[in-house]
Amino acid sequence: MRKATTHGFKARYLYIRGDGNYLYRRAIPPGYRILANRRSEFKESLRTKDYNVAIVRYGETHSKYEAIFDQLRRGIALKDQKAPTLDELKSKAASYGLLYKSIDAHISKPDLKDIAARIGKWRELGEPTGPEMDAIFGSLPDETTLRQVLTFYEEQNRGDLIGLTSREVSKKLTPVRSAVDRFVTFAKADIPLKNINKGMVNAYRSHLIHQIETGSIQANTANKLLMHVRKIITFYINNMDTDYSNPFLGIRLKEEKAARPAFTVTFIKTKWLSGNHFTSLNEEARGALFAMIDTGCGPKEVCGLAPEDIHVEAEIPHIIVRQNQYRSLKTAHRGRIIPLVGQSLLAFQKNPNGFPSYRRPTGQDALSGVIMKHLRSNNLLETTGHTVYSLRHLFMDRMRKHQLPEELQSYLMGHKHPTMGAHYGSGYETSHVLSYMKKLELDWK
DNA sequence: TGAGTACGCTTCGCTATATA
DNA sequence: TATATAGCGAAGCGTACTCA
Structure with a gap:
């Protein structure tokens, strides 16, 4: 080991080993050795054979040992010394108007302007050697996981x-x-x-x-x-405000789009509406299922209906799909008033207060589970690819077949339509919507 | 500049498994 | 047997991008 020579820079504790690696080596004065666990010197590898990297790391290491010596001078033993945490250094750097940047980041992405600004700040603060210097030059690696x-x-x-x-x-x-x-x-x-x-x-x-x-x-x-x-x-x-670039940006795989099939009117008429295929399904689940047929609602919308959202006795029976204490809505335009006709009107007449068993956080999952199990075990699915949600696709097909205006189709599905304003709920007279929905009712005649 | 498309993201339905 | 939990996959919205 020998003392390293530096150019235009004083580094009295910098040494170079026989294998070329640089080393920080500093003697501990006899008066402090008791406090320093009886050690006679500090020695720490700078983990590099590169002169330029060694110079940068020397500064970092020197700052650390300066802080240690500062505490030894104040009588604080090595074992009682507490090094500043990364968060503390980040916070201190921010208070100087600087973004914390670890020494390794300085080495891997040198930015002379940034380094000059840090040196300027360090000088402005009177060239401190403790945590202040650590914060400015980033003595601890940024190990945020x-x-x-x-x-x-x-x-x-x-x-x-x-x-x-x-x-x-x-x-x-x-x-x-x-x-x-x-x-x-x-x-x-x-x-x-x-x-x-x-x-x-x-x-x-x-x-x-x-x-x-x-x-x-x-x-x-x-x-x-x-x-x-x-x-x-x-x-x-x-x-x-870090300068790290996200390696996940633009990483994506090609997807094949698949869609759930729609039920046909013929299948629902012949398999669901004739005979007694639903007597073994509990009354609320049965009601919720049939409520979906002529409203186009999904399970979550039906389960979350509060009694005050259901108006079976109104001049035009209707339900109001809106956010309430039981559920939020997928999007703002999902809120809508739906006149009740056909199978849905019958279902709500039997369940004027909705479906309280399923009006809870996991109600939609429970409803979906119980209905799918019943449909599957009673051969009430048109194909194995059909699900409860296929009713919503059927509702869409029926609206197309009966030539409901496209904007009204979007409104009833709770979808956004390009020509719609921001507040969809007040955009249609309920009687106007009812006149169109009466056409859908004809499907079951 | 506007239409069409792809991407990024959120929401919600379905289902296998665990649990009461 | 019904319900709860959690993971997967589809639906659909907003936006960035591309191109005529």
């Missing part, structure tokens, strides 16, 4: 969960957490964000393609796994 990014994302977005049911909260949080879990499992560790690079993400993409090939997941699911991780990293980058 993907799970910490997830925690940050959830914490910052917790306002979005206000007013949601437990099931809705679960549906929001679980997919993101699962996506992070799967990536961490693939990476074999909760690695720091800065270590996740494009190569690793492409390897993960290949891993997902393999899972699609073996049939364990669909491309849609793979895209969602990528999307959720991409989303939280982008959020972290935007909100922490």
